[in-house]
Structures are given as C-alpha cells and as structure tokens.
Amino acid sequence: MLRSALAPLRRMAPLAGRRLATGSLNEPSPPMHRPSRPDKSSRENNVRLIGEHGDVHNMDIKNSTVTLHAGFCRHRTTLPFVGEYPCVSPEGFVAPNATVVGDVELGDKVLVWNGAVIRGDEAPVEIGAMTNVMENVVISADCDRTDLSLDTDGTGGRVEGMAGSVKVGTWCTIGANSVLRACTLEHSVVIGEGSVVCEGSLIEAGAVVGPGSVVPPGRRGPGGQL
DSSP: OHHHHHHHHHHHHHHHHHHHHHTTTTSOOOOOOOOOOOOHHHHHHHHHHHTOSSOOTTOOOTTOOOOOOGGGOOOOSEEOBTTBOOEEOTTSEEOTTOEEEEEEEEOTTOEEOTTOEEEEEEEEEEEOTTOEEOTTOEEEOOOSEEEEOOBSSSSOOEEEEEEOOEEEOTTOEEOTTOEEESOEEOTTOEEOTTOEEOTTOEEOTTOEEOTTOEEOTTBEEOTTOO
16 A cells, blocks of 8 residues: 555656756746737838727828729719609710719710719709819709899899709800809809809800809809809
C-alpha cells in the first residue's frame, strides 16, 4: 500500500528537480508576447484601405474619380404622373440628372440641361421647338386653375377661369436657376438667369426679362422690350 501511494511522487521527482535547477519556480514567468497595437494614424490608414467605417477625416480625395454609368443610375429623367406621360422629341436632349414629370410636351431639339425640373402634374406644360432650358430651371404647372387676369394697367384686376398650364414658344432661352409657374412665353423670349415669372403672366414675343427679375402674377411683358 505504501509503495503504491508513493509511486506518483517518485515519477514527479525528476521533473521537480529540473524545475528547481532552472529556478523557474522562484522567478516570475516571462510575459506573454503580444503584437503591439498600432497607433491611431496607422489605424486610420488601414480603415482607408479596407473601406471599413471609421475616422477618415484625413482622407485625400483630390485625385479620386467616380465614373457614373447610365445603366446603373437610379434617377429617371422622365416619369409618368396619374396616367400622363411626358412626350420628348427624339431630336431633343434631357440631361441625365434632369426631371420631366407628367403631362409635358417637348418640341424638336429642345434642350433640358442639368438639374432642371419640368412638372406637368396638375396642368399641361408645352415647350416649343429649339428652346433652351438651362441648369436648375424649375417649370411648374402645379396649379390647376388660377384666378389671375392679365394686368395691363397695374390695377391688379382678377378674373376666374384662366388655365394654370405653362406654354413656352419656339426659340426661347430660359436662364439658369429661373422659375416659371403657370405662365405663357411667346416665341423668341429670353428669361435672364435667376428670374421668376409668376402665374398668369404673359411674356410677349421677342421680350427679354433681365437677370434676377420677378414678374408679378398676371403681368404682361410687352414684346420686343427689356
């Protein structure tokens, strides 16, 4: 019985002696080796490289380029509204980021440039041939009817029943950042950049509306004048 009890101790004796010889029991074990943690700048660089979410405020994008393929662009240049579809001439041009909605008819060689919006959601919009709609123009027939008459004497007379549609003649130029709302432009009219033509107004043939002008509701712009 005693021999069987001492047998495990005898087997452990050589190992214990070896540990005492090296002094490993009396000294702390060396720390476990761990890879050093990269500093913040290194982590930011790694984030930039792998595209993970993180602090990327120092990213240099001066030389970066993005190629937009029309087939993958979710923006639609023409949209139907309540069963009304835009009619665009095959000889015309609508920029990839412009928007034409609803009952809109664009004549031959009409150019609609970047960021322009033409809304025929409440009433029709008709734009004649060879007309140029510049960047960020908004043309809106968003009122079904207007109660404004043409104000020729400055008295501001009003009648009911005028259509809220937009009609633009041929060979017109509508400057960038302008707004047309439920108005009529005859042929060869120039609307200056940043102008606003309000509902019920009529701009006669050959007239020029200066940049930044506001044509009040129901006013008539005499033909051939600035």
